Amino acid sequence: MSDLSAVLGAISHPSRRAILAQLAKGPARVTDIAAPFDMSLNAVSKHLKVLEGAGLIHREKQGRDHVIEFRAKPLKQVAGWVHEYERFWNQHLDRIESYFIEKRKRR
């Protein structure tokens, strides 16, 4: 049920992007995920909850450990949204800026 706003909100935080980057190398426990950060374990736990809410990670309890794995699917939506605007970042000067270019000509 990954909502685009939730996904974008989740990846807008650098620590959470860093967490995903780490998880892309393979599943890990919460403590291991937290290790590189200058932040309490609890803070990381909260970030993980945000990522989980966005569907970007999956959690499986294994004894006292929670094993976290990366789930990329929600990023498809992001790619899809951005894709809508891809044409603009080349076509830009031709089409969009024409307004201001015309305006300048008139002065």
Place this chain on the structure above:
Amino acid sequence: MSDLSAVLGAISHPSRRAILAQLAKGPARVTDIAAPFDMSLNAVSKHLKVLEGAGLIHREKQGRDHVIEFRAKPLKQVAGWVHEYERFWNQHLDRIESYFIEKRKRR
């Protein structure tokens, strides 16, 4: 100088995505941008400032009007970031979920 966190933060809000969608059709004044929204003009003005801060719009004063145009370039960075994870959303079951699959086999 568009910072990825700022860009993602900017597009994480549905109203701001709606504003960009509208601007993709062509430049517009603040009042026109605000018209479709059930929100004060001031609120829209703030959203525009966020988008401007992320480099997603450009503003040109023209008399009493501010003409706003869409700038797509910062979205390149988003596309770039997402691209890093593209391989995962196909390869997913093969590579990432293998951990849990293996785990299940062992039970």
Place this chain on the structure above:
DNA sequence: CAAACATTCAACCTTTTGGTTGAATGTTTT
């Protein structure tokens, strides 16, 4: 020049976010 218009600034309010610490819960190890 007065009135209307377009926009922002400033102050305020509420909710959310990102963090902390301390306690609780459950699991493994010795």
Place this chain on the structure above:
DNA sequence: AAAACATTCAACCAAAAGGTTGAATGTTTG
């Protein structure tokens, strides 16, 4: 069974986000 470990829950806090209203600023129009 006790100790150590892994994680979350709960309460709290400061700062940021998203909105409001009212006043200020500058531009155009009648």
